[in-house]
Amino acid sequence: MPDENKDKKYKLLHDRPGCIGCSACAAVAPDFWEMSDDGKSDIKGGKDKEDGWQEKDISEDEFQENMEAAESCPVNVIHLKKLENNEDLI
């Protein structure tokens, strides 16, 4: 069976409770981010966690666009980690 996670190198994280709904992430990285009916953004296909955060594992190809989304966030609620060692990248 193919290992769907073998290409995943980073974890994309969204501190959704802290999101102010400015839409910058969805404008910068529309393949990965969308605005929700409650005015906050969602990671497309992301997993909702009990604490309100969302997360999704992404590949090298998907990294740059999400880094730009994170850099565009005025309240710094988008984070990226390396999966191999949990290193915080932003």
Ligand code: SF4
């Ligand atoms: S850029 Fe940040 S504050 Fe703005 S919608 Fe995206 S996650 Fe929320």
